[in-house]
Amino acid sequence: MSGADLSEIYRGYIDCLNRQDWSGLGDFVHDDARYNGGYIGLSGYRKMLEADFRAIPDLHFNIAFLVCEPPRVASRLLFDCTPKGILFEMPVNGKRIQFAENVFYEFSEGRIHDVRSIIDKAAIAAQLAAV
């Protein structure tokens, strides 16, 4: 698979998340998906995302840029949102915040098999402290 093809699949994945099309998630996420070193499987992946949208009703994934070298995609994601209550153990409580996520995906059989994500939680803490 070419890098351009894999980028296109990844953009389809992000579009699937933003539409909250959970029945289509299996087209992009492997049955045996792993997340930050732990096995979660497709069902765990879906539960994680559903919980994210419950915590952040206006959640939207925005791709700042991609770096693609099959079988991996690296993505910088930007978020501008208003989480309802506690997020990452911080009392956001409906404040509008911006933060970034630098995340790596390894694909297998055309689907996301292993994710290594770091979210900039310190940026959120700084925004809450500044209020």
Place this chain on the structure above:
Amino acid sequence: MSGADLSEIYRGYIDCLNRQDWSGLGDFVHDDARYNGGYIGLSGYRKMLEADFRAIPDLHFNIAFLVCEPPRVASRLLFDCTPKGILFEMPVNGKRIQFAENVFYEFSEGRIHDVRSIIDKAAIAAQLAAV
């Protein structure tokens, strides 16, 4: 420049850091370097790294994996080290800690021009809390 060439340059950069070869840093870092959205230039970049090694005398950059698509490199870096005192506003005080950094580099004229880094500070906090 091919992806393989850029990966090789990046590995040379990491080797330069691990040797603390500050006189050679300009071979890898652009005079007008930017870091997490701010201009720091080559001299600011060198000062930042020198401060990192003062805070973490046994600092060593370990590449877990690279994703390379010119002009960008994405790298997952792993650290296993014993910072002396305060690190990222946390009292590490000589404890041995492990953490990761997911970082993007954009190259210009064969040198690092723009960096977007997120360090997993929450992992460090969790290790300190568990002691």
